[in-house]
Amino acid sequence: MKSSTYKKLLLLAGMCYFLQGCKDEINLPSQDESIYDQIYMPQAVNGPVSKTLVMKEEEQSLIYGANVGGRGYPKSDIKVSFYLDADKLAAYNTANQTTLELPPAGSVVLSANDATIRKGALATEPLKLRIKTNGNNALKLFKNYLVPISISSDYKINANLQTTYYLLRSEPDISQYPDYDRSGWTVIGFSSQESSGEGPNNGRAIFAFDNNVNTFWHSQWTGNGAVLPHYITVDMGSVKMVHGCNFIQRQASGADGKANLMEIHYSKDNITWQKAADIQLQALQSLQKIWLPEFVEARYLKFVIVTNHSKEFSNMAEIGAF
Template sequence: MINKKIYCLAAALAILGAAASCKKAIEIPGGSESRYSMVYLPAAATNLNTYILRMTDSVQQIALGATLGGTGQAEKDIQVQYQVDQKMADAYNAAKGTTYPILPAGAYEMPASTVIPKGQLSSPLVHIKINPSKGLELFKQYLLPVTIQSISDGVQLNQNLRTAYYLVSASLNLNDFTEFSRDKWTILSYDSQEPAEGQPNGGLALNAIDNNTASFWHSKWNGGETPMPHWLAVDLGETKTLHGITLIGRQSDNKGKPKDITVAVSTNGTDWEDVGQVTGKDTNDKQKYFVTTFREARYFRITVTSGYGDTRYTHLAELGAF
């Protein structure tokens, strides 16, 4: 029994000795451990920090902060200088194959600097202040590259996490817009329709605005399908500002529901201006989409360039606008 106790004690001392030797083995040589710490932007760890702001004449904020990563807290106050650099936006677009314009300078204010206080790991959060009404186009995406321009002497900067990229756009709330009454609507024109659908399906262009989801407009198929694109133009009966369209798909599982759609408007029914591209869903449910450019118009037109199921035909139960 005594020998066993001595054996256990020796083993325990051996383990403690090994632990001590391991600790000594990972000690960082060469003085202060602070030289292994680096300042970086946490937001730089994300490829794109995406923000969708409300298109209002008001200031909206994006938080920004710097952090010290490494082996310990800041041994002194660390001054961090921020900068927005067009060259960084150009480099991002070149690397990613994108064409994002830089956020207009008049639309935002950004603090020039911050401080990581002594004994801390991070700076207090500051804010990039953006007013979308000061130069942003609705739904357009802008790039804001925020980089650390410089830091206090004697402190290292993490070059890989030096620049954070923010993708900013201005949008609206679909629920803020009420659909137009269709009481005065008529069909202006269409590329084709299919009377052979018969009742209750309808198949005619006017079935897309008849307030009846059981009927639908269908492009021609009897005697041979006509190929894409297919289009349908509506007379609103009065001039309105078009903000977007609504779609209700044919109430079936049939292929051919509209997928890629171009929306155009006209004041005279002859000259047309494209105001947006819409990607419809393969659903029977109601869909609501903004157009990119709001215009006053008496007429609007949808052109279906592709449908679900890779069909030559398309169909639609109800078409609306707001």
């Protein structure tokens, strides 16, 4: 028993000696910790803030503000100013290969241009970016805007988080635009269809309008096969105001044959045609509802698949309009 106790004491003494030796070898360089004391916009931490707003009568808002990071709490008040940094627009578009614009004057307003991080606090009070989506001086529907909000201060600023980029877009409430009944629709044209290779209840163009997601239209692949572009033309039976179109890709895994870039054309008389939109679909099996950039009156619609996500042939489970 005494021997065991003696061994434990020796082990403990050895550990103390080892730890003491390690401690003596540590030699941290002196540094000015105040260099870490900087203010920043917390909304900028995760990159651009992207928001699609539903058009409403009432004003809508997003939050902005400033925080201070570093050691401890500020020992005095920190004054911060906020402003729409229009000079950042061109650089952002160049870096991201976009063509975004600033919002119309008066459509986006800062609730306050100045705020204070109080002594002993770490942030300003939350401020509101007030946004109009309806009426005069409002965001235009379906248009993408960039709103760069930057901070300035006598206090040191984290340059990487000095600006928050808000990407804004306004759309109508899609729940107010139900899908049109397609029971009276007629397929009046198509580039090709697979009449035999997909069985009796698949392949033909009519199966893109039968309210059954498990059936589908398929461009011809037997024989020589058809090549892109592929299209279907329908007669809706009467002139309607078309606000957008919806699509359900074939219910098969993978991207083969799933539409990517599409054109939507419209006509009232099946003689004079105009393009309504260039759209892009994802290689998904779920419903995709796409707004037209401008609402159009039409009786006839032509859906042209320009490119696919994979393969030369195309297929589609359901096509509709609202």
